[in-house]
Amino acid sequence: MSYKFDFEFLAERWPDFVAGAWLTIQLTVLSIALGFLVGTLCALARVYGGPVLRRLAGGYVEIIRNTPLLIQIFIVYFGLSSLGLKLSAEVSAVLALTINMGAYTTEIMRAGIESIQRTQLEAADCLGLTRLQTILHVVLLPAMERVYPSLGSQGVLLMLASSITSQISAEELTATANLVQSDTYRSFEVYVIVAVVYLALSALYRLGFWAIGLILFERRRRLGTPL
Amino acid sequence: MIQLSFNHLIYLVEAARWTILLSVIAFVGGAIVGLPIALMRVSKSAALRGIAWGYIQLIQGTPLLIVLFLSYFGLGILGYKLDPLVAAGLSFTFYAAAFLGEIWRGCIEAVPKTQWEASDCLGLNLFQQYAYVILPQALRIAIPPTVGFMVQIVKNTSLASVIGFVELARAGQIVNNSTFEPFAIFTAVAAIYFVLCYPLSVAARTLERRAHAGRS
Numbered sequence: 001m002s003y004k005f006d007f008e009f010l011a012e013r014w015p016d017f018v019a020g021a022w023l024t025i026q027l028t029v030l031s032i033a034l035g036f037l038v039g040t041l042c043a044l045a046r047v048y049g050g051p052v053l054r055r056l057a058g059g060y061v062e063i064i065r066n067t068p069l070l071i072q073i074f075i076v077y078f079g080l081s082s083l084g085l086k087l088s089a090e091v092s093a094v095l096a097l098t099i100n101m102g103a104y105t106t107e108i109m110r111a112g113i114e115s116i117q118r119t120q121l122e123a124a125d126c127l128g129l130t131r132l133q134t135i136l137h138v139v140l141l142p143a144m145e146r147v148y149p150s151l152g153s154q155g156v157l158l159m160l161a162s163s164i165t166s167q168i169s170a171e172e173l174t175a176t177a178n179l180v181q182s183d184t185y186r187s188f189e190v191y192v193i194v195a196v197v198y199l200a201l202s203a204l205y206r207l208g209f210w211a212i213g214l215i216l217f218e219r220r221r222r223l224g225t226p227l
Numbered sequence: 228m229i230q231l232s233f234n235h236l237i238y239l240v241e242a243a244r245w246t247i248l249l250s251v252i253a254f255v256g257g258a259i260v261g262l263p264i265a266l267m268r269v270s271k272s273a274a275l276r277g278i279a280w281g282y283i284q285l286i287q288g289t290p291l292l293i294v295l296f297l298s299y300f301g302l303g304i305l306g307y308k309l310d311p312l313v314a315a316g317l318s319f320t321f322y323a324a325a326f327l328g329e330i331w332r333g334c335i336e337a338v339p340k341t342q343w344e345a346s347d348c349l350g351l352n353l354f355q356q357y358a359y360v361i362l363p364q365a366l367r368i369a370i371p372p373t374v375g376f377m378v379q380i381v382k383n384t385s386l387a388s389v390i391g392f393v394e395l396a397r398a399g400q401i402v403n404n405s406t407f408e409p410f411a412i413f414t415a416v417a418a419i420y421f422v423l424c425y426p427l428s429v430a431a432r433t434l435e436r437r438a439h440a441g442r443s
Contacts, residue, residue: 003304066378066424067417068385070396075417078409156288163290167389174292187300195289195297202288 009184010193020176021197027090027172028159031097035158036151038098039105044135046106047113057106064103070164072096077168093165093172101158108150112143145217152209156202163198173197231406236415242398243419249384249394252316254377257323264328266357269335279328286325292386294318299390311392315384323380330376334369335361371438375431378424385420395419 010017042057049057064072076099077092087095116139124134144151166175173194181190214221267279286294298321299314307313338361346360388397399416403409 062425062428063417063421066382066428067420068382068396070385070388071399071413071417071420074399074409074413078403079413080410082407082409160288160290163292164386166292174290177293177296181300188297188304191293191296191300195293198290198293199285199288 005189006186007189007193009180009186009189013180013184016176016180017173017193017197020171020173021201023090023170024159024162024172024201027093027097027165027170028155028162031094031101031162032155032158034094034098035101036105038102040109040140042102042106043109043113046110048135061103061106064100065107069096069100069161070167072100073165073168089165089168089170092168093162093170097158097162097165100161101154104154104158105151108147108154109143111150112145112147113139115146116143141216145220148209148213148217152206152213155209156205159201159205160198229405231402231408231411235402235406235412238402239395239398239412239415239419242393243395243423245392245394246381246384246396246420246423249312249315249319249387249392250377250381253319253323253380253384256316256320257327257380260320260324261327261331264324265331265335268328268332283325283329286321287329291318291322291383292389294321295386295390311387311390314390315387315392319380319384319387322383323376326376326379327373330372331365331369334365334372337368338364368438371431371434374427374434378427378431381423381427382420 042060045053045057046061073092073096076096077087077089080087080092120138120142121134124138129137162172163174165172166178169175171179177190177194181187184190264279264282267275268283270276270279295315295318298318299309299311302314302317303309342360342364343356346356351360384394385396387394388400391397393401395416399412403412406412
């Protein structure tokens with residue numbers, strides 16, 4: 001093998017990579033948060049909703065989980081703009097990622113909500129809590145605690161999947177890599193660097209989820225036992 | 228601009244054959260590499276366990292898209308012709324092996340410990356234990372999650388389009404370039420993916436339910 005590795009372009013282009021990684025973080029943190037909101041609402045609809053709501057939420061989950069994210073992104077970006085709704089690449093990226101994250105979160109949170117025992121709901125009833133209070137104080141947090149590891153891995157998967165938004169030229173990390181490699185012809189080196197950055201981001205996100213879990217789940221923090 | 232026609236739809240459906248072929252390559256390749264990974268993960272040797280763990284962390288911590296680019300351009304560095312099918316096949320093999328390895332490790336570990344002890348008492352060696360006692364039982368546990376993972380494989384083959392392999396997603400882009408009706412075309416493409424994936428999803432769920440019914 002006579003190939004010589006050459007990472008010299010880094011001296012000049014590293015700010016591009018930092019900017020790309022920063023946009024990746026912004027896009028994905030926003031999508032994870034919004035997707036979690038959408039997913040939780042849909043999960044509540046799937047468990048406690050009427051037949052129509054249940055079906056709607058179920059259809060949403062099946063359609064999104066059985067089609068590729070790439071095509072979802074194309075439909076949001078190219079499809080909607082051809083129908084007259086022009087969104088920027090970044091907004092389209094967040095929208096598509098949110099819809100995607102929402103569908104997976106629905107299934108995860110549904111499992112959590114279904115694991116809450118009936119007696120808990122009855123007890124809340126006896127205490128005179130309203131439906132909304134019951135859901136907020138009795139159902140959601142313990143449900144989330146039970147499925148928190150799955151939520152965390154789904155968040156990391158979404159962060160990695162956000163690389164696909166480079167295909168609609170959202171200037172995140174992967175798009176930056178594509179740009180730099182077409183300027184420098186150092187394709188392999190560029191993607192090795194980006195792979196390392198993504199690995200670091202995965203670790204960072206896992207750490208972030210762990211920290212949020214510590215703050216959120218007081219009972220676990222105090223007792224140190226899983227629910 | 229060309230009018231969108233029935234022929235375009237035929238073209239898309241035909242391109243779906245490549246999606247299926249790529250999925251089969253990914254699954255077979257992933258299974259061949261993934262089984263040793265799973266066995267290494269439960270091995271007694273710390274070194275083997277560490278290597279398999281590192282491999283899984285590496286692949287699961289990088290986007291598949293980047294793995295695709297690395298194989299595509301990496302092949303070029305090694306002096307081979309840049310063939311999108313080879314690069315895609317390799318990448319999906321690496322990718323599927325990491326996930327299947329981790330799924331199957333869980334299945335192997337789910338076989339009760341007493342089965343190991345009993346086969347030990349019968350004087351079976353390690354190979355015999357795996358071949359006749361552990362793996363056949365792990366296989367039964369492994370089928371539902373493996374079918375579920377196949378959905379991920381089919382969907383992710385759409386990424387091969389970015390290195391120029393003409394499968395369903397790329398075919399959709401090609402049709403879109405000549406007709407410019409993105410909403411209709413990509414909805415059709417999504418529908419074809421749905422037709423491929425939904426039966427697998429339903430099968431995975433049904434198998435899962437049946438497996439649980441058998442246990443209780």
